[in-house]
Amino acid sequence: MSARQITIMTTLFTVGSAILIIPSGMAATARQDAWIAALVGLVCGLLLIAFYNAISLWYPQLTLIGIMEKLLGKWLGKTVAILFVATWFVITPGATLYYLGNFMTTQIMPETPIKAINILFILVVIMGVRLGIEVIARAAELLFPVVILLFTALLLLVLSQLKPDNALPVLESGVRPIWPAALSYVCTVFLPQLSLFLFLPPSMNQAREGRKAVLIGSAIGGTIIAVIVALSILVLGPEITGRSLYPSYALAKKINIGDFLQRIESFMAVLWMITLYFRVTLYLYAISSATSELFGLKNYRPVVLPLGLIAVVLSIVNFPNASFHQTWDTKTWIPYALTAGVFLPLLLSGVHLIRKGKESRNPKN
Numbered sequence: 001m002s003a004r005q006i007t008i009m010t011t012l013f014t015v016g017s018a019i020l021i022i023p024s025g026m027a028a029t030a031r032q033d034a035w036i037a038a039l040v041g042l043v044c045g046l047l048l049i050a051f052y053n054a055i056s057l058w059y060p061q062l063t064l065i066g067i068m069e070k071l072l073g074k075w076l077g078k079t080v081a082i083l084f085v086a087t088w089f090v091i092t093p094g095a096t097l098y099y100l101g102n103f104m105t106t107q108i109m110p111e112t113p114i115k116a117i118n119i120l121f122i123l124v125v126i127m128g129v130r131l132g133i134e135v136i137a138r139a140a141e142l143l144f145p146v147v148i149l150l151f152t153a154l155l156l157l158v159l160s161q162l163k164p165d166n167a168l169p170v171l172e173s174g175v176r177p178i179w180p181a182a183l184s185y186v187c188t189v190f191l192p193q194l195s196l197f198l199f200l201p202p203s204m205n206q207a208r209e210g211r212k213a214v215l216i217g218s219a220i221g222g223t224i225i226a227v228i229v230a231l232s233i234l235v236l237g238p239e240i241t242g243r244s245l246y247p248s249y250a251l252a253k254k255i256n257i258g259d260f261l262q263r264i265e266s267f268m269a270v271l272w273m274i275t276l277y278f279r280v281t282l283y284l285y286a287i288s289s290a291t292s293e294l295f296g297l298k299n300y301r302p303v304v305l306p307l308g309l310i311a312v313v314l315s316i317v318n319f320p321n322a323s324f325h326q327t328w329d330t331k332t333w334i335p336y337a338l339t340a341g342v343f344l345p346l347l348l349s350g351v352h353l354i355r356k357g358k359e360s361r362n363p364k365n
Contacts, residue, residue: 001203005137006213007220008144010196011132014221015147016279017099018189020246020272023232023298025188025329028179029240032167034233034241037178038226041185042219044305048190048341049154053211055349056197060207064185064197065293070306071351078294084340085198085290089307092192093283094314095325097122100276101315102322107249108266118312125277126308129285132302133203148272149223157241157255158235187334189225191341192279193218198286245322246270284308 015334026034042139048129059067065085069077100121101114109117127239128136196214232247235254241247252265284299288307292300 001133001137001200001210003162003206003209003213005141006200006210007217009137009140010193010214011221011224011279012140012144012275013196013282014189014193014218015224015275016192016221017096017276018225019228019248019275020099020103021329022185022188023229023241023247024244025184025326026229027233027238027247028183028243029184030177031173031238031242032169032233033171033173033178034181034238035167035226035230036171037181038185038229040178041182041189041223042226044182045186045222046215046219048186049193049215051345051349052193052197053215055078055345055352056201056211057207058200058352061202062292063201063290064194065290067348071348071355080344081290081294084344085287085294087336088195089287089311090314090318090339091333092195093280093311094318095328095333096276096280096283097311097315098319098325100130101248101279102319102325103246103272106322107246108269115312115316118315121277121280122308122312125281125284127302128277128281129288129304129308133199133285136278136285140278147271147274148301150268154252154255154268154271155227155231157257160229161235161254162231162258163234163237166234183334184330185225185229187337187341188329189222190218192283193338194341194345195283195286199289201217265338268316280311284311304345 022038023034026037030037055067056062056064059070062070065081068081068084070079072080093348097118098114101118104117105112105114106331128139193214200210201207228248228251232241232251235251236244238249240250244250249265249269252268255268284304284307288300288304291297291303291307297303319328
């Protein structure tokens with residue numbers, strides 16, 4: 001894949017479901033200072049992606065699974081990899097599918113069962129995953145201008161609704177609430193990028209350019225989310241944003257130009273549908289590729305359908321209602337994301353540095 005394709009795909013993956021759920025949690029924690037927390041999270045998140053890139057560049061042709069086996073040994077590395085892929089699968093695609101189904105049934109199609117929406121959506125995802133990463137990347141290139149157009153339209157059309165007083169007073173409660181809100185931002189927006197390193201490295205035409213493209217795509221996607229957070233605070237206010245289940249959709253409802261251009265939030269929802277599609281598709285592709293690598297399969301395609309159908313079941317079983325998923329976002333996802341997305345890479349980098357230190361002290365003759 002080219003660097004341009006990787007940048008676009010990473011941008012869409014980064015925006016993903018975060019555009020729907022991030023503003024609410026951050027406003028509930030940091031209130032009117034949520035936009036500051038978003039900027040702090042953006043900087044920290046990009047440093048994290050740079051850290052992932054550094055680990056990947058040590059072994060440029062290996063996926064994350066290959067790096068685990070290389071550094072931790074065949075048996076321990078494979079055990080850790082299986083645990084990582086299994087838990088990543090149980091948690092990530094099912095959660096995103098739930099966000100999609102819940103969004104559709106609560107905001108757009110209230111009489112449609114969430115099971116029907118999730119099944120129809122996953123079938124389209126399965127079709128895309130089976131066609132391969134090149135087709136997914138080209139689809140991202142085709143749909144990316146639509147996403148940028150809709151985002152720009154949303155930004156311009158709500159400018160007349162901005163209320164700067166909603167962001168005041170700045171740092172009313174000090175900097176303490178900023179850190180948990182920024183942590184939530186990093187865990188939701190940037191830590192899922194670990195999925196990309198399950199399949200991207202061997203697909204990159206140039207290792208350094210490809211990893212730079214991941215960083216740029218993450219920066220673009222993270223900036224889009226930060227802008228959405230700021231708009232939600234400035235237009236809706238911190239109280240409404242914190243209470244809303246999907247503040248960015250409520251933001252689209254505020255569009256009203258001369259009492260003529262209004263009620264177009266369903267049209268704007270195309271933005272969320274596209275980014276959610278690429279989030280679920282890349283999750284499923286990454287897990288399918290990692291599963292085939294772990295078990296020595298020549299082709300990942302046979303496992304796509306069963307994994308996709310299991311993801312539908314997990315989206316319903318793991319998340320019985322909206323209040324449970326809001327609790328899960330803070331009580332379960334953040335500790336797990338920090339374990340898988342921070343502790344595991346730190347462990348791998350520590351083992352790498354120890355090995356390099358031993359090799360430098362005991363060079364081979």
